[in-house]
Amino acid sequence: MSRDIEIAQVGIQFHQRGETVIALEDVSLSIPKGSYTEIIGPSCCGKSTLLRLIADILAPSSGKITIGGSPPAEARRDHAIGFVFQQPTLLPWRNIRQNVALPLDVVGRTSHRRSDRTPDQLLELVGLGKFARSLPAELSGGMQQRAAIARALVLQPDVLLLDEPFGALDEITRQKMNLELLRIWTECRTTALLVTHSIAEAVFMSDEVVVMSPRPGRITARIAIPLPRPRSLAMMRDPAFTVAVNQVREALFGDEAETLPGGEAY
Amino acid sequence: MKGSAIVTAALPWLVIVLILAVIEAIYRTGHLPIFLPSPSMLWGSFIESPTLWPANMGPTLWKAATGFGIAAGLSLAGAGLGAVVLAAYAPIYNLGATLQSIPIIATTPLLALWLGTGAETQITIAVLVSQFPMLNGAMQGFRAADSRQREMMHCLAASPLQTLRYLILPAALPFIFAGFKIAAPAAVLGVITAEWAGAERGVGAVMLNALFAYDPPKVWLSVIAACVLAGGGYGVWALVERLVVVWDRPTELRQ
Numbered sequence: 469m470s471r472d473i474e475i476a477q478v479g480i481q482f483h484q485r486g487e488t489v490i491a492l493e494d495v496s497l498s499i500p501k502g503s504y505t506e507i508i509g510p511s512c513c514g515k516s517t518l519l520r521l522i523a524d525i526l527a528p529s530s531g532k533i534t535i536g537g538s539p540p541a542e543a544r545r546d547h548a549i550g551f552v553f554q555q556p557t558l559l560p561w562r563n564i565r566q567n568v569a570l571p572l573d574v575v576g577r578t579s580h581r582r583s584d585r586t587p588d589q590l591l592e593l594v595g596l597g598k599f600a601r602s603l604p605a606e607l608s609g610g611m612q613q614r615a616a617i618a619r620a621l622v623l624q625p626d627v628l629l630l631d632e633p634f635g636a637l638d639e640i641t642r643q644k645m646n647l648e649l650l651r652i653w654t655e656c657r658t659t660a661l662l663v664t665h666s667i668a669e670a671v672f673m674s675d676e677v678v679v680m681s682p683r684p685g686r687i688t689a690r691i692a693i694p695l696p697r698p699r700s701l702a703m704m705r706d707p708a709f710t711v712a713v714n715q716v717r718e719a720l721f722g723d724e725a726e727t728l729p730g731g732e733a734y
Numbered sequence: 735m736k737g738s739a740i741v742t743a744a745l746p747w748l749v750i751v752l753i754l755a756v757i758e759a760i761y762r763t764g765h766l767p768i769f770l771p772s773p774s775m776l777w778g779s780f781i782e783s784p785t786l787w788p789a790n791m792g793p794t795l796w797k798a799a800t801g802f803g804i805a806a807g808l809s810l811a812g813a814g815l816g817a818v819v820l821a822a823y824a825p826i827y828n829l830g831a832t833l834q835s836i837p838i839i840a841t842t843p844l845l846a847l848w849l850g851t852g853a854e855t856q857i858t859i860a861v862l863v864s865q866f867p868m869l870n871g872a873m874q875g876f877r878a879a880d881s882r883q884r885e886m887m888h889c890l891a892a893s894p895l896q897t898l899r900y901l902i903l904p905a906a907l908p909f910i911f912a913g914f915k916i917a918a919p920a921a922v923l924g925v926i927t928a929e930w931a932g933a934e935r936g937v938g939a940v941m942l943n944a945l946f947a948y949d950p951p952k953v954w955l956s957v958i959a960a961c962v963l964a965g966g967g968y969g970v971w972a973l974v975e976r977l978v979v980v981w982d983r984p985t986e987l988r989q
Contacts, residue, residue: 553886574890596804
C-alpha cells in the first residue's frame with residue numbers, strides 16, 4: 469500500500485539571533501501515490517526542510533500537509549513514513565540485522581504493521597545478506613546506507629522519504645546505489661520522495677522532478693520525465709533525457725545558465 | 735609473530751623481576767638504606783603474619799565497594815535527573831564538582847568528630863571522592879546520543895522509554911564506564927586515607943601502625959596492598975567495559 473502526499477500553501481520560518489528567516493514560502497505540491505519524485509535545488513533552498521515537514525520532524529508555520537489524508541504526526545505514529553537520512557545513522561552497538569529490525573522492536577509484536585519481508589529478506593534485497601552479523605563500523609559508507617534503507621523499509625512504509633541519501637558517497641558508488649534504489653522501489657512500490665543535488669540523477673530516477681529556489685525557499689518548476697520504466701543507463705543517451713536535463717538546468721539557473729552561482733558544483 | 739607477542743607480554747614482568755633482583759643484590763652487599771626493605775625482607779614480613787593482609791584488605795575492600803556503590807547510584811540518578819529536568823543539570827553538576835574539590839584530608843577529621851571512626855566515616859569519604867568521576871561521565875554520556883539519532887527515534891515514533899532503552903543508555907555506556915574506572919581506585923584510596931583518622935582494621939590502619947612502629951617492610955606491604963585493591967578496582971571495570979562495550983573503545987588507544 470502507498471499513500472499520496474498533499475502539500476498546500478506550506479510556509480515555515482525560523483527565528484535565530486533575533487532575525488526571522490523564511491525557509492519555505494507558499495509551497496504547494498501533490499505527489500501521487502506510488503510515484504517516484506526527486507526535489508532538486510541549491511543549498512539552503514529548503515528542500516530538506518520540506519522533507520522534514522512531511523516526516524513530522526518539523527511543524528509548518530502555515531499551510532497544511534496530509535499523507536493519504538492524515539496529518540504527518542498521525543502518519544508518523546502509524547509508522548507510515550520511512551525516512552533515510554543523509555548519514556546512515558545506524559546504532560553502533562547493534563549489528564546490521566538488529567539495526568534493520570529496530571523499527572520492529574519499537575512497534576512491538578502487537579502492531580498490525582508487520583512487513584511481509586523479514587529483516588533478513590530485506591538485507592538480501594539491499595545486498596547485505598552476508599553482513600547481517602557485522603557491526604556498522606565494519607561496513608563501508610555505502611553499505612551502511614543500504615542498511616539504513618533496509619531499516620526504513622522494514623515496516624513497509626506507505627511513503628519513503630530520502631534526504632540526500634547518497635550525498636556522502638563517491639560518484640561511482642552513488643551511480644550503483646541509485647540503480648539499486650530504483651530496483652528496490654520497483655519491488656516495494658511505495659511513494660518515494662528524494663532530495664538531491666544532481667540534475668542527471670534526478671532526471672534518470674524520477675517520474676517528476678521538483679525544482680526549488682532559495683531565499684525564500686519555494687517551488688519554481690515541476691518537470692515530468694517522459695522516460696518509460698524500468699529505467700536503464702542506456703536511457704541517458706535518449707533525446708528525451710537530454711531535453712529533460714536541459715529543462716531542469718534552465719529552471720535552476722534561468723538566464724545565468726552559463727555563469728554558475730558560486731560554491732556548488734553541478 | 736606469535737613468539738614476539740609472548741615476548742611483548744612477558745617483558746614488563748621480566749623488568750620487574752630484574753629490578754627486584756638488583757635491589758636484592760644491593761641489599762646483600764650492604765648498600766641498601768634502612769628505609770628501603772629488600773624483596774626478601776618483604777617476603778619474610780609477609781609470611782610472618784599471612785592472615786594479617788586478608789583480614790585488613792577485606793574491610794577496606796567492602797567499605798570502598800559500599801562507598802562506590804552508593805556514589806554510583808547517586809551519580810546515575812543525579813545525571814538522569816539532570817538529563818530530564820534541564821534546570822537541574824547545572825546545580826547537580828556544580829554540587830558534584832564542589833564536593834570533589836573539598837580536600838578529603840580536611841573533611842576526614844571533621845567527619846571523624848561527627849560520625850566517629852567507624853565504617854560510616856570511611857564509606858562517606860569513599861562516596862565523596864568517587865562520586866564526581868561517575869557523575870561527570872554519566873552526565874556526558876546521557877548527552878552522547880546525537881541529534882540525528884534522536885530524530886531517527888522520533889521518526890520511528892519511539893516512546894521516551896524506548897528511546898532511553900534503545901538509544902540513550904547504550905550511547906552513555908562508554909562514558910559511564912570511563913567514570914567507573916577512575917572512581918573505583920579513588921574509592922579505595924579514599925577509604926585508606928579515612929582509615930588514617932582512626933580505624934581498628936583496614937589497610938590504612940596497618941599502614942599507620944607500621945609507620946609508628948617504624949616497620950619499613952610492613953609499610954611497603956601495606957602500600958602494595960593499597961595498589962592491589964586500587965588497581966583491582968580499575969581492572970574489574972576495564973574488564974566489564976571490554977565485555978559490554980564491544981562496539982567502541984573510546985578510552986583505549988588502538989594498537
